[in-house]
Each structure stands twice: as C-alpha cells, then as structure tokens.
Amino acid sequence: MINNTELVRELIYQIRLGEDSAYEFKALTIHDNKVTRPHRDSVADELAAFANGSGGVLLLGVNDKTRDVEGIECEQLDTVELWLTNMASQAIDPPLPIETRRVEIPDRQGNLRPLVWVRVAKSLFVHRSPHGYFHRVGSSKREMSPELLARLFQQRSMVRLIRFDEQLVPNAGPDDIDPALKARFLRGDLPEALQLKKLYLLLEDENRQPRLTVTGVLLLTRRPADFLSSAYVQCVAYSGRERNAEYQLDAQDCDGPVDEQIQQAFAFVRRNMRVEAVKRPGRIDIPQYDLGAVYEALVNAVAHRDYAMHGARIRVHLFADRLEISTPGGLPNSLTVESMDANSISRNETLVNLLSRYYPADPVSRRQNLIERRGEGVPTILAASERLSLRRPLFEQIDHTELKLTIYAASRASNGLVAQFDDE
Structure with a gap:
C-alpha cells in the first residue's frame, strides 16, 4: 500500500495537472449531515465507470472546474464515508468494493484541507449504475454502446470461454496471502513467486503487477469473501x-x-x-x-x-x-x-x-x-x-x-x- 507521504505528493501533482482517465475530482456540499452535492447517482456512475474500465481514483473535496482544494470539514468525514459505502453497495449492481483513505492536502493559501481518496480497482464483473452501464473515456465517463457492452460482458464472463478460476482478482495482491496457507505449495529453493505462478495462484496483470488469481484467493487468503463476496x-x-x-x-x-x-x-x-x-x-x-x-x-x-x-x-x-x-x-x-x-x-x-x-x-x-x-x-x-x-x-x-x-x-x-x- 502506498504510504501517506507518497500519496500526498502524488495527489498534489495530479491536482495541478487535472483530471484524466484515472482521476476524477468532486467538490462536496454537505447540509444537515447529508451530502447534497453532487448527486449520489452521478457519483455512482463515476465509480462504476472506473470498475468497468481499468480502475481509477475519485478524489472528494477538490473542485473539478477550478482544481481548488476546498476540503471537507473533519466532523463530516464519517458522513462522507458512510455515504460512499452505502452508494457502492446499494446503487451499483453488483455491489462494488472500494478503498477509502483520508488525507490532508494544502490549498492555494497553504492551509491543510482534509480530503477523501477513493480507489476503485478494475473489476472481474460488469457493473450497472443508476443511469446505465458506463466506462471511462479520457477524463469523463461515457455510457457504453451495446456493441462495447456485449464485448465487455464476454471478456469478463470468462467462465464461459476460458478457465475463470485462473483469472486475476484486481484488488488481491501478494500482501493478502496468509503465510500459513501458502506453505503447503512451496517446495525446494525456487523463488516463492515463481512457484505460485507455476500453480496459477499468482500471475501478473497488464501493468506487470502481481495479482492473485481466483484460485489464489480461494486457497491463499484467510477470508476469500473479502475479494469474492459470495465465496462462502x-x-x-x-x-x-x-x-x-x-x-x-x-x-x-x-x-x-x-x-x-x-x-x-x-x-x-x-x-x-x-x-x-x-x-x-x-x-x-x-x-x-x-x-x-x-x-x-x-x-x-x-x-x-x-x-x-x-x-x-x-x-x-x-x-x-x-x-x-x-x-x-x-x-x-x-x-x-x-x-x-x-x-x-x-x-x-x-x-x-x-x-x-x-x-x-x-x-x-x-x-x-x-x-x-x-x-x-x-x-x-x-x-x-x-x-x-x-x-x-x-x-x-x-x-x-x-x-x-x-x-x-x-x-x-x-x-x-x-x-x-x-x-x-
């Protein structure tokens, strides 16, 4: 996991450059402990678009037009996280796992402002949000055409085409492996990662990052349902x-x-x-x-x-x-x-x-x-x-x-x- 210092440095750099295919900014308006702007359905569409593509980050508390760091009041951070959690589980089908972190970024005057960082991994599934099926094109979300949607369903329903149990789970990496569970698979002096790759428990994604396969999650993690929610x-x-x-x-x-x-x-x-x-x-x-x-x-x-x-x-x-x-x-x-x-x-x-x-x-x-x-x-x-x-x-x-x-x-x-x- 990226540490806070590296994350803050990356965010300052990204805010200066603006949105792209992997980053979306949103300023928030909160009234009576409720998020009133932006609308929940619009944000759900953004999250689903990332999941249906290559993943991405939603940064809450930054104005997407001016790139000003407006921040979120500290006492409202719990409200925002609850709003996000409910949205990801109730407004997106199938429900979408998200990772959230709280960070502080300086505004133009040098004052630290709390933000909520939300990371969405590329999903094994195709997600429908309130206004349809979306994907990320450049710095904006776009509704998928029927042809593109059909191809995506085909690609991500690999169980019908190739072995689903060898597919990568985007949000599961080597740090999620339980040491006691992997011991039975390790033999001799070969590097551990190589042995796990030969058994199709661990493979590399398109960015050459090691990821657990579906089988790897089922056999090497202490609670597979954390990654495949119905695997129990x-x-x-x-x-x-x-x-x-x-x-x-x-x-x-x-x-x-x-x-x-x-x-x-x-x-x-x-x-x-x-x-x-x-x-x-x-x-x-x-x-x-x-x-x-x-x-x-x-x-x-x-x-x-x-x-x-x-x-x-x-x-x-x-x-x-x-x-x-x-x-x-x-x-x-x-x-x-x-x-x-x-x-x-x-x-x-x-x-x-x-x-x-x-x-x-x-x-x-x-x-x-x-x-x-x-x-x-x-x-x-x-x-x-x-x-x-x-x-x-x-x-x-x-x-x-x-x-x-x-x-x-x-x-x-x-x-x-x-x-x-x-x-x-």
Whole structure:
C-alpha cells in the first residue's frame, strides 16, 4: 500500500495537472449531515465507470472546474464515508468494493484541507449504475454502446470461454496471502513467486503487477469473501420441514479458505443431524445421513460451483426430513442431471487440480486426498445415501443457475427401517 507521504505528493501533482482517465475530482456540499452535492447517482456512475474500465481514483473535496482544494470539514468525514459505502453497495449492481483513505492536502493559501481518496480497482464483473452501464473515456465517463457492452460482458464472463478460476482478482495482491496457507505449495529453493505462478495462484496483470488469481484467493487468503463476496458456505438447521426463521436451530457462515469451508460445513451437518438407535439385541445406530456421502457432496459443491456468479453462495440447509445443498451455477458443458453419475466434468480445473494434489481428506471419506479424480463422487453420494435411507437422493437444476441436491434423512420410523431391523 502506498504510504501517506507518497500519496500526498502524488495527489498534489495530479491536482495541478487535472483530471484524466484515472482521476476524477468532486467538490462536496454537505447540509444537515447529508451530502447534497453532487448527486449520489452521478457519483455512482463515476465509480462504476472506473470498475468497468481499468480502475481509477475519485478524489472528494477538490473542485473539478477550478482544481481548488476546498476540503471537507473533519466532523463530516464519517458522513462522507458512510455515504460512499452505502452508494457502492446499494446503487451499483453488483455491489462494488472500494478503498477509502483520508488525507490532508494544502490549498492555494497553504492551509491543510482534509480530503477523501477513493480507489476503485478494475473489476472481474460488469457493473450497472443508476443511469446505465458506463466506462471511462479520457477524463469523463461515457455510457457504453451495446456493441462495447456485449464485448465487455464476454471478456469478463470468462467462465464461459476460458478457465475463470485462473483469472486475476484486481484488488488481491501478494500482501493478502496468509503465510500459513501458502506453505503447503512451496517446495525446494525456487523463488516463492515463481512457484505460485507455476500453480496459477499468482500471475501478473497488464501493468506487470502481481495479482492473485481466483484460485489464489480461494486457497491463499484467510477470508476469500473479502475479494469474492459470495465465496462462502451458508449453513442453517431448522427443526421442521420448512425454511422458517422461527424454527431455526443453528446457523453458521463458513467463510475461511475453501478447504476449511468444507470442513466447517461438514462439522455443522454432523453436529446438527440426529442419530437414533435400535436395540436388537445390541445397539444399532441409525444416523440421518451417511457422512461419507455428505462429505462428497460438500467437496463437489465447493470445488465445482460457479464463482463468476455474484451474489450467489452455497447454501446447506438441514430440515427434519432432508438435507439440501444448493450450489450456484448450472451444470457445465454438456453435463445433465441424468448423466452426472456416469460423467465427470470440472468447471474449476485449476482449483480441482490443487485440491486433489495438496489437500488430505477428512478420515470419514476413506480417501487419501480431498478430491480423488476418478469420477466416483456422485455415484458415492447416490449409493451410500440410498443404502441408508432407502430413498435415492435427488439432483435438480434450477433455472440453469443453481444445482440443488436433496439427501433424504433416515430414521427408525421412515423408509421401513424399523421393519428392516425387526427382521434381523
């Protein structure tokens, strides 16, 4: 991160030169603790234009016409930052991550004036702001033509064209890597950056700056959702058979590195599922779910979800009679619900490759690695679950945007289990 002295020097130089493709100035009028000028929608358009282009900086407190440093009153800085945060999350779709800093710049008389510096990184996504889709052309924003917009959607929806999990995340760099998480990937005496590049965890952007890839963010950062806002698993357990907050028993957001997300979600299911018993003559436990099948299902969800879908997280919901795992993204390529148990196609090839090589599995899965690429995951889920509950799990593709797996619960009374044990 640039230090304050260097930042102030850069800003003084830039204010003297004026706006360009990477800098926009705005003076503010604040009345009754509300920003009354400029209009929120206009500023949202500016932020989205930077994100849809190569990124840029919005400097608040500088007159864009005269280049005078007008500043912001110190007691109003919190108001301005709240205004910006709400704008970036509510007026732009998908919501836009921004970085803000407070700096002091001298005006023409040499008096220090507080400003708010706002940096917007080039985005993985295409953002719509209140007046449409904008990009930066020179020192101004322009609405994109249908042709340009179509090309941008194509370029930034790389999951449809090339591997999305190898795309760079513009605002994620080497400083965001957790040292403990990268240790498993480092071997021998080769430079660390070179090793990470060979594994497609770290690459260089168009300015030759190192940036984490999507896979790098998922495996090397302590909280991937800080960079890919939906990259976590939401777990909820209900006492009944419907999704009703009044009957919620337990809830957890699993938002660590993706291998930890799998382990956390698995532990959530294990602690919330019931285990009944039959004494015939000794005790026979009847768990609601086969834990090996649950583990396979969670691994599949995390490894094969569509990380390009903004605002869609993996949902693990336990009910009294079933477990539902909803995964963002339709089935890849020509795969269908009917062919899932016979064919195996990876959406995130780089992520799957690294999970299969560097991550040991939980003992309950009876496997050596987190992913073993033999295409046996879905058959295991189906066979093991049906053997326990006597009902075959159900895969459903919802509107080509979500894959839902329903695993039916076993119990003493349901699916003939009491009779089955009585016969033994």
